[in-house]
Amino acid sequence: MSRPGRDDAPDRLYTITGGRSGAGPDNPFDLVTLVVAESEPATGMQSEHAAILRLAEFPVSVVEIAAELALPVSITKILLGDLLAAGRVSARHPYRPAITDPDILEQVLVGLRNL
Amino acid sequence: MTAPTHPGDRPSPRTLAPTLALTAVVSALAVVAAVTAAPASVRTPLALGASAAALLLCAAVTWAVHAARTARGARRRLEAVSQDIGRLLQQQARTTEEARQEQQRLIDELAQQRSEFAESFEQERARVQEDSGQELDWYRQENVRLAAALERASRERAAAIAAAGNAAGRMQALATATLADLRGMEERHTEEDVLADLLHLDHRTAQAGRLADSIAVLTGARSGRRWARPIGMESILRGAMGRISGYRRVRVHSVSEAAVAGHAAEGVMHALAELLDNAANFSPPTAEVHVYVEEVPAGVIVSVEDSGLVMGDVQLRRAERAVSGDTTELGGLTGTRLGLAVVGRLAGKHGLKVSFRPSARGGTGVLMLVPQDLLTSPVGDEPAPPKAAESPARVPAAADPAPVHESAASGESADLAESAAATGSETAEAAASGSTAGTGSADDENEPAGLPRRRRGRTLAEAERRSSPQPEQPRPAPAAEDARVRAARFNSFRQAVRTAAPDSAGAHGTADETDPYAPTPVHDPAPAPHPESESEHTSHPHAHPEGDTTS
Missing domain, CATH: 3.30.565.10 (Histidine kinase-like ATPase, C-terminal domain)
Structure with a gap:
């Protein structure tokens, strides 16, 4: 688990979140929540917030944001919670009836078997 | 008798009177006798002659007496003066003798005192020399002792500082490794309680690391880590x-x-x-x-x-x-x-x-x-490639964001470049190394709505290829077969994904936008941690990008 060179940014995670480690119970985000920016990044904004706003110019999932920022998902959720509270992003859960539709699943299964 | 004489020495005329009288009487008698005895013829001349002779005789006798007395007085005076002279000479001799004795005494005394002084001075000098010699010895010994003590102290100080610096360096290394471990754990554990504890530990470790850094700085050891x-x-x-x-x-x-x-x-x-x-x-x-x-x-x-x-x-x-x-x-x-x-x-x-x-x-x-x-400049040499990688990544996704990105590049590029440099670089590079090299390049021209990660990685790979063609050349040469194999593998993978995507799109025409995103959570977590973890093993993530994708 020793990963020399991995840690090539001096920011510690708790300084990014201001010491918070949890997003709270009413945090609406999960891994696949889609996030859309509602405003442009403003100057003086925390760089992660600005980066999220730029990433979320088009809907993007939480896990993608986390991967882009190279931050743990929990931390990303806290940042997103800040932005959501400030009204700078909106969140919605992905519309995915395709996954739950048994017909599609059956067709996928058939297609897989035909491979 | 012309010598001047003392008036008192000259015989007084009174003392000559008896002599004169006696002579006159005797001569008168003789004249008388002669005249009487002489014939009468000659008596008168004889009387005159005799009287004259008597007068002359009286005068001569008186003069002779006077001269004798004067001579006698002068002789007495001479004797007195001679006595005086003798006395004076004796006195002078005595005085001279006394003076000589006194001088001799003084000389002796002086010599004695000088010898005494010289002796005492010699003693004193010897004593002082002895004292100073002892003192000098003492000082010399003290000097030697202090020099040795100083030498020892400085050696001990240097050793202590070196030991402290060494220990601080090891503590720095430990703290850095612990921080990296904690960061990895924070990535892996998503429970809030665990994360809170990990962040707490992270904070403590960072403070401990700062203390170690301080000691290292004060001891002159190399300070901290290099970025x-x-x-x-x-x-x-x-x-x-x-x-x-x-x-x-x-x-x-x-x-x-x-x-x-x-x-x-x-x-x-x-x-x-x-x-x-x-x-x-x-x-x-x-x-x-x-x-x-x-x-x-x-x-x-x-x-x-x-x-x-x-x-x-x-x-x-x-x-x-x-x-x-x-x-x-x-x-x-x-x-x-x-x-x-x-x-x-x-x-x-x-x-x-x-x-x-x-x-x-x-x-x-x-x-x-x-x-x-x-x-x-934050948009300088180092953060530039991620940004250049990011800008074309956004351009295919939507036609318009070019001006937006221009403004971002000019205005807010600090945050962008910083985040891209700080956080995105490794993921971008990891994505480039991990997933793109084969497929993305082929995929994205065909499929505008492809996954952003792949496009980003592809553009990064292209940007790197454009910016530095020399390091790129030797890379595919040894791994050409690997790249080909990998391309084939990813191609088959893409085929599978594509066959699935039109299915869902055909069934549900709505999900044009959500569908490309739906699989991303499936793909993303898998490549994301994987290339990161390998990018720690190799400090240069894209130096050997083929090694881990083939493995």
């Missing part, structure tokens, strides 16, 4: 905040886009951490510490303002002297006041200028000037 790329000012400030206990009370007001060159970033961060720690420790536990960053022609001024204790003049002067960086002695350090000495060392090393002044907030304000030669 291979410029660190943006926001990361500098947060890196400094993360090392102090009261980081929650620090409020950062910074719009600066400057970045500190990698070799000096750790020093600047450490100095700032010490200043922030001072500000946080010497202000009330609820007061905030405000940090302002201002870009000036000479560099960047970071001001730390607290609302705590106001430093007095003496304290201000002492603090200014401590941070001036021109004192390198370790004397006067106490266990709890290392901070300013550390700041002074770092200021001297990196050319930082630190000054104190009363703060408008009621406490103390510290100004730290980071000189221009430590600063680099």
Whole structure:
């Protein structure tokens, strides 16, 4: 688990979140929540917030944001919670009836078997 | 008888009278007798002659008597004078003798005294010489002893400092490794409780690391870790905040886009951490510490303002002297006041200028000037490739964001470049190394709505290929077969995904936009941690990108 060179940014995670480690119970985000920016990044904004706003110019999932920022998902959720509270992003859960539709699943299964 | 004589010596005429009378009587008798006896014829001449002869005789006798008396007086005087002379001569001789004796006595006395003095002087000199010899010996021995003690002390000091520096370096390494481990754990554990504990440990470890850094700086050992790329000012400030206990009370007001060159970033961060720690420790536990960053022609001024204790003049002067960086002695350090000495060392090393002044907030304000030669442009050499990678990544996704990105590049590119450099680079590079090299290049031209990661990685790979063709050339040569195999593998994978996608799209025409995103959570977590973890094993993630994708 020793990963020399991995840690090539001096920011510690708790300084990014201001010491918070949890997003709270009413945090609406999960891994696949889609996030859309509602405003442009403003100057003086925390760089992660600005980066999220730029990433979320088009809907993007939480896990993608986390991967882009190279931050743990929990931390990303806290940042997103800040932005959501400030009204700078909106969140919605992905519309995915395709996954739950048994017909599609059956067709996928058939297609897989035909491979 | 013409010699002048003393009047008293001349016989007086009275004393001649008897002689004259006697002579006159005798001569008168003789004349008378002769005249009487002489014939009468001759009597008259005879009487005249005889009388004249008698007168002459009287005169001659008187004169003779007188002369005899005068001679006798003169002889007596002569004798007296001779006696006087003799007496005087004797006296003179006696005096001379006495003087000679006196002189001899004095000479003797002087010689004796001189010899006495010489003797005593000799004794004294011998004694003093002996004393001084002893003293000199003592001093010499003392000198030798002190020199030996000094030598030993300096040797011990050097050894102690070296040992302390060595231990501090090992503690630094341990802290750095622990921080990296903690960061990895924070990535892996998503439970909030675990994460909270991990962050707590992270914070403690960062503070311990700062202490080790301080000791290393004070002992002159190499300080901290080196950053291979410029660190943006926001990361500098947060890196400094993360090392102090009261980081929650620090409020950062910074719009600066400057970045500190990698070799000096750790020093600047450490100095700032010490200043922030001072500000946080010497202000009330609820007061905030405000940090302002201002870009000036000479560099960047970071001001730390607290609302705590106001430093007095003496304290201000002492603090200014401590941070001036021109004192390198370790004397006067106490266990709890290392901070300013550390700041002074770092200021001297990196050319930082630190000054104190009363703060408008009621406490103390510290100004730290980071000189221009430590600063680099954040859109400079190092962060440029991720940004260049990012800009085309956005262009295919939508037609319009080009101007947006232009503004971002000009205006807010600090954050962009910083985040891209700080966080995105490794993922981008990892994505480039991990997933793109084969498929993405083929995919994205065909499929505009493809996964952003792949496009980003592809453009990064292309950008790197464009920017540095030389390192690119030898890379595919040894691994051409691997690349081909990998391309084939990814191609089959893409085929599978494509066959699935039109299915879902055909069934549900709505999900044109959500469908490309739906699989991303499936794909993303898998490549994301994987290339990261391998990118730690190899410090150059794209130096051997083929090795892990084939493995």
